[in-house]
Amino acid sequence: MTWLALVESNTTGSGRQFCRAARELGLRPVVLTTGPGRYPYLAEDEVDHLVLDTGDPEAVLAACRELKAGEGLAGITSSSEYFIATAAEAAQRLGLPAPDAQALTRCRHKDRQRAALAAAGVAVPGHRAVTKASAAREAAELLGCPVVVKPTTGSGSVGVRLCTGPAEAAEAAAALLEAPRDERGRARPRLVLVERYVEGPEYSVETFDDTVVGVVAKHLGPTPYFVERGHDFPAPAAPPELARTALRALKALGLGWGPAHTELRYGTAGPVVIEVNPRLAGGMIPALVQRAAGVDLVAATVARAVGHRVAVEPGRQAHASIRFALAGRAGTVTAVHGLETARGMPGVELAELTVAPGVRVELTRSFRDRFGYAVATGPDAATAADRAERAAARLDITCA
Secondary structure, three states: OOEEEEEOOOOOHHHHHHHHHHHHOOOEEEEEEOOHHHOOHHHHOOOEEEEOOOOOHHHHHHHHHHHHHOOOEEEEEOOOHHHHHHHHHHHHHOOOOOOOHHHHHHHHOHHHHHHHHHHOOOOOOOEEEEOOHHHHHHHHHHHOOOEEEEEOOOOOOOOOEEEOOHHHHHHHHHHHHOOOEOOOOOEOOOOEEEEEOOOOOEEEEEEEOOEEEEEEEEEEOOOOOOOEEEEEEOOOOOOOHHHHHHHHHHHHOOOOOOEEEEEEEEEOOEEEEEEEEOOOOOOOHHHHHHHHHOOOHHHHHHHHHOOOOOOOOOOOOOEEEEEEEEOOOOEEEEEEEOHHHHHOOOOEEEEEEOOOOOOEEOOOOOHHHEEEEEEEEEOOHHHHHHHHHHHHHHOEEEEO
């Protein structure tokens, strides 16, 4: 049986879904990882894995070359933003289907992405990339507050903070610059992005190749952080300019192969691109798309990785929402509550707790604060959202 190599994985559902989709195509999935203990599904689903330094592109290439020389290798991909460029580079060098690895790398660095979008006339926030806290202060003064301070290569809102004044921006930048490694343990560039805060509702546009699959409405937790607490698909009354702007952004960045997740704010002058992520959306958004539009983006991504052309036009127009349960304090989980109740509520399609007794919960003011979620559907957007809210509110943990 021919292999499909998955370079690392998300720790939530997508890695498992990638492997299941590969098996449905008659492929044998193998996860290349530095730490297999991150992924319980490897043992639970009996997924093959190879342990190597996935931070070393040459090590990834060598492992994939060996797979190809053995039973055969149909494709290489990743469900983690941190490794999509590595997977694409290995695939290109082995003559396998792949997006442009250089375009992915440029896109992964938010300062380079901003420059490419601005040069193409795509609206982005005013911004400065800085290497010192004092420069962050100066950038905030120049741009005008409030500003957002973020790492240039981050993901999942880790380290992203809204700052109301120059001193606060300098403090936030200093914290990032003093942290040499990201949450994956990879070296972080000593570079921080300071950008003008854009007022307005936030959306994401989900695309596959050059097709817009739909627009998602995003719900955020309280400032000064940007923790995503839920999503609605399709976004009610989404302005049509959002989709057009996302496609222009993809073209400007040399993307348009496989999935992309473009985040925008609808400001006073129209759509502003916050960032383009050349990958599947996180936050269980593919689960919403599948339930509301009948499009399986995970299966489409796996098929694309092995050279298949995939049609992703929505086959129906229902409504789906997700809401996350967020930890209120740090501690070690001693008990979990409410899962069966949430699963039995009207319209709930999926409910999960992502922690168990004995797990240590830390407050990071990012997606890692989530301990559970509920996905619900309904005849309209408001009903789906209300059902997801009510179910997620039933999920709870006790920490010591």
